[in-house]
Amino acid sequence: MNLYLKYPHKGSRTLRDVLWDDHSIHINRKAIQRLMRVMGIRSIAPQKKTSTPNKEHKVYPYLLRNLTIERPNRVWCTDITYIPMRKGFVYLVAIMDWYSRKVLSWCLSNTMNPDFCVEALEEALMHYGKPDIFNSDQGAQFTSTEFTGAIQTALY
Structure with missing residues (x-):
């Protein structure tokens, strides 16, 4: 013990x-x-299923099937991972351009709320313009009204 x-x-x-x-x-x-x-003990590191969707959030279609990505800003993607620390862990979200594989922005947080995802998105939009398509998993952070609202405001 x-x-x-x-x-x-x-x-x-x-x-x-x-x-x-x-x-x-x-x-x-x-x-x-x-x-x-x-x-009755276990690691405090995040367990599986960090991309659990919220049943109340809208599910968006997958737009990349059979799509050729030939230029920057055609498709951006994002995901969250966790970084183990000496005492616990932090979450890292990154926004990346699929064509160039360049990380456009990133942000750290000690909670899984969508605010740090929106912050990373807004920073990428400010420095690199807007993509034609934005791809993410269907996790609750990326289907939240805060995040989808920021996407819709930027793209439409």
């Missing part, structure tokens, strides 16, 4: 490595997983 309190962001693989390297305790990962389950 003390090891978990010292490293609450580490999962079973990393805890195994710490035990092997720092404490010379040779235990396999499945045993650590079982002990964590018995004690």
Whole structure:
């Protein structure tokens, strides 16, 4: 338990490595997983399904099927990932041009609300104009009224 309190962001693989390297305790990962389950502990890092859609938000069609992207600003895309930190993690959103693969803007946040996504979008629009198509997953941040409103205002 003390090891978990010292490293609450580490999962079973990393805890195994710490035990092997720092404490010379040779235990396999499945045993650590079982002990964590018995004690009711788990990593505080984000779990799967970070792109869960909100059922109340509109679902938009996929526009890129059979589309040839031949120039910059034709299609932009965005996604969110998380960055593990010493104590917890932060979320990173990036806006990218599909043709050039250039990151147009990015923003960090410690919450998954759509505000930091809108901020990154507005910065990209300010510096690079507007794209013909904007592509994202159907996660709640990108289908929120704040984000889709900012897209619609910029593109239409």
